Amino acid sequence: MLSTSSESISIASAEKNFGRTRALAGINLNIQAGECVALLGASGSGKTTLLRSICGLELLDGKDSKVALFGQSLQTGGVLSPEVRTLRRQTGIIFQQFNLVGRMSLLRNVLTGLLPHMPLWRVMSGAFTTEQVRQALQALDSVGLADYAFQRASTLSGGQQQRAAVARALLQGALILLADEPVASLDPESARRVMQLLKQLNQENGMTLVVSLHNVAIARQYCSRIVALRAGAVVFDGPPAALTDTHLRDLYGSHSDELLIEEVHVPLSSAHRDIPFPL
Helix, strand or coil: CCCCCCEEEEEEEEEEEECCEEEEEEEEEEEECCCEEEEECCCCCCHHHHHHHHCCCCCCECCCCEEEECCEEEEECCEECCCHHHHHHCEEEEECCCCCCCCCEHHHHHHHHHHHHCCHHHHHHCCCCHHHHHHHHHHHHHCCCHHHCCCEHHHCCHHHHHHHHHHHHHHHCCCEEEEECCCCCCCHHHHHHHHHHHHHHHHHHCCEEEEEECCHHHHHHHCCEEEEEECCEEEEEECHHHCCHHHHHHHHHHHHHHHCCCCCCCCHHHHHHHCCCCC
16 A cells, blocks of 8 residues: 655665766655656756656666655665555656557557556456446547547557557556656647646646656746756756746756757646546
């Protein structure tokens, strides 16, 4: 059973090295339940490594490195906790590449979010109950994709596939959603819809959202807190208004151009008209 700790994520002395490259340099970070946090940084700043460490896909280095979710240890000193499977079931992660099986229907791709909750014999047979199919259809409807449920995933646009990946995490019952550059490969309109959807999940369902971005304008528009990384270390942690363009240039120098990309502001109220979200 998960703790009722107000901290969804607690990271202490997080270090990670890939050969001679230091990806994480002793990061300490606490994220409260229901927060919407942007991990900002140029390429190679450590954003992806940190996200993968939070869900246990990356093992940290150093005996003092720790990650806890909901007050329970996920990994300590590079060793996963016996409770890792339970904690992972409460943590959804979506990637820039969508990770959908193109030849499978959208519905079946979303249903794979239930696999961690199913007994091995049912996983092997690929059999889903009528109730599970109903829940998957409801998740697809929540992201505006119910009409595409039986269409092959490969026939859909990038933005639609990314929203399907969000539906899969939603069906999984995740309390924490980690999004690794979820809009980097999308056109501006698809990126807007995906970010609006993620923000709605955070605001309406109370889901803790941590999203890595390399666009400061998107981070300012959709997130209430920005954690900026450089060379594997936290160089800024605060509200978006405090991270001015001047401050950004001081932190990143010539790399700040990679982060200062124009973004058209669309009020969040329009998200409720664009994408129904009944859950």
